[in-house]
Amino acid sequence: MTLVGLVVVSHSARLADGVVEVAAQMAPDVTVAAAGGTADGGIGTDADAVIAAIERADGGTGAVLLYDLGSARMVAELAVETLSDPDSALLVDAPLVEGAVAAAVAAQGGADLAAVARAARGAAGGGPGAPAAAEPVVSPGVPHARVAIRLANEVGLHARPAALLARTVSAVDAQVTVRLGDATADGASVLAVMALGARRGDEIEVSAMGPDAGEAVRRIEELAARDFDE
Amino acid sequence: MGCTADDVAKAVRAVAAVVAEHRVELIQLDRAIGDGDHGENLDRGFKAVVSKLDESTPDTPAAVLKLVATTLISKVGGAAGPLYGTAFLRAATALGDAPELGPAEVVTALEAALGGVVARGKAEVGDKTMVDALVPAVNAAKAGHDTVAAVLAAAADAAVAGAESTVPLVARKGRASYLGERSADHLDPGARSTTLLLRSFADTAAGS
Numbered sequence: 377m378t379l380v381g382l383v384v385v386s387h388s389a390r391l392a393d394g395v396v397e398v399a400a401q402m403a404p405d406v407t408v409a410a411a412g413g414t415a416d417g418g419i420g421t422d423a424d425a426v427i428a429a430i431e432r433a434d435g436g437t438g439a440v441l442l443y444d445l446g447s448a449r450m451v452a453e454l455a456v457e458t459l460s461d462p463d464s465a466l467l468v469d470a471p472l473v474e475g476a477v478a479a480a481v482a483a484q485g486g487a488d489l490a491a492v493a494r495a496a497r498g499a500a501g502g503g504p505g506a507p508a509a510a511e512p513v514v515s516p517g518v519p520h521a522r523v524a525i526r527l528a529n530e531v532g533l534h535a536r537p538a539a540l541l542a543r544t545v546s547a548v549d550a551q552v553t554v555r556l557g558d559a560t561a562d563g564a565s566v567l568a569v570m571a572l573g574a575r576r577g578d579e580i581e582v583s584a585m586g587p588d589a590g591e592a593v594r595r596i597e598e599l600a601a602r603d604f605d606e
Numbered sequence: 607m608g609c610t611a612d613d614v615a616k617a618v619r620a621v622a623a624v625v626a627e628h629r630v631e632l633i634q635l636d637r638a639i640g641d642g643d644h645g646e647n648l649d650r651g652f653k654a655v656v657s658k659l660d661e662s663t664p665d666t667p668a669a670v671l672k673l674v675a676t677t678l679i680s681k682v683g684g685a686a687g688p689l690y691g692t693a694f695l696r697a698a699t700a701l702g703d704a705p706e707l708g709p710a711e712v713v714t715a716l717e718a719a720l721g722g723v724v725a726r727g728k729a730e731v732g733d734k735t736m737v738d739a740l741v742p743a744v745n746a747a748k749a750g751h752d753t754v755a756a757v758l759a760a761a762a763d764a765a766v767a768g769a770e771s772t773v774p775l776v777a778r779k780g781r782a783s784y785l786g787e788r789s790a791d792h793l794d795p796g797a798r799s800t801t802l803l804l805r806s807f808a809d810t811a812a813g814s
Contacts (some may be wrong), residue, residue: 418685419641420643454726
């Protein structure tokens with residue numbers, strides 16, 4: 377399956393490359409393309425470079441674009457408008473670093489273009505102190521599942537394990553909530569999961585709702601049993 | 607007597623000269639409330655436009671404007687690239703393949719240019735941007751003038767007043783908006799460059 381790609385549009389080549397580096401670490405199979413700086417190496421954005429980056433990132437299932445500052449948005453918009461299929465690229469208003477990480481993890485999990493864009497948008501304020509995700513209300517007739525897991529792995533739900541969990545959630549058709557004590561997080565959001573700060577020895581509760589609820593819980597249990605492949 | 611592609615190309619070359627002449631002024635205005643690159647970027651963009659025109663002059667006024675648009679979009683780097691680029695692109699599209707431009711066509715092009723700037727930058731009058739110069743310019747252009755020179759002169763005069771009106775404003779769009787109250791008491795560089803462009807077009811039209 378071809379994964380959705382990402383394009384990081386920035387005024388600075390080094391900033392774009394840095395964001396790509398951070399996002400790619402969490403999503404090894406996603407093409408994250410940098411479009412930073414002007415053609416002559418200065419500060420600014422280059423529409424041609426953005427178009428080329430979209431072409432690199434879009435392997436057939438589309439690309440999500442993130443940008444740093446105002447005029448980068450305008451240049452990115454222009455670039456998208458010039459594509460032969462403007463619907464193949466989505467420009468997302470999201471915090472650049474958090475958005476890129478969240479989008480990369482969603483893309484790695486096989487999420488489609490709209491879902492990757494949603495993941496990026498959802499990253500706004502997704503760090504520590506973010507409002508807790510509402511636990512899905514269980515409605516009759518919708519499959520749901522729940523399990524308590526004691527974390528035995530070395531680092532708990534830190535970066536890589538959180539990314540693996542979020543990727544697992546992205547791959548199934550279920551809404552997943554992870555709870556630690558009074559705090560809850562949307563299982564599809566790597567940043568929200570990390571922000572729980574769940575450590576080795578902590579007990580988390582995973583609840584899922586939707587057609588694949590049972591499968592979601594089973595896969596996460598397996599993941600934890602394997603100590604998140606540490 | 608209307609403006610041909612050659613006339614439009616000549617006007618664009620004159621604009622490039624004016625931008626080069628005012629490069630430092632625009633840099634200084636932008637340095638006060640923005641990132642200081644407006645004069646540099648616009649000068650680089652219009653110099654590239656002139657190089658392209660040196661290679662060949664397109665056949666229609668719209669094709670000249672389209673060349674300006676695509677060159678500015680790829681060469682400018684800052685906000686002026688997509689904003690002026692979209693303005694020239696929309697103007698070109700609105701003109702179709704008309705071989706010559708009369709006053710009505712020039713008004714149509716200006717209205718389309720304004721529409722493009724607003725669509726791209728989402729700014730309104732009072733935000734302290736080029737829109738503050740362009741909106742009154744287009745309104746003045748629409749007042750039933752019977753020559754291209756009169757249309758452009760009215761637009762340029764109104765743009766000057768519009769740009770002046772940005773001085774006391776607190777910026778709500780663009781890099782200057784990060785300064786909040788400190789952006790007041792400065793002329794907006796984008797409004798200033800819009801005025802320079804319109805004044806240059808008007809001067810060329812008056813001289814031909």
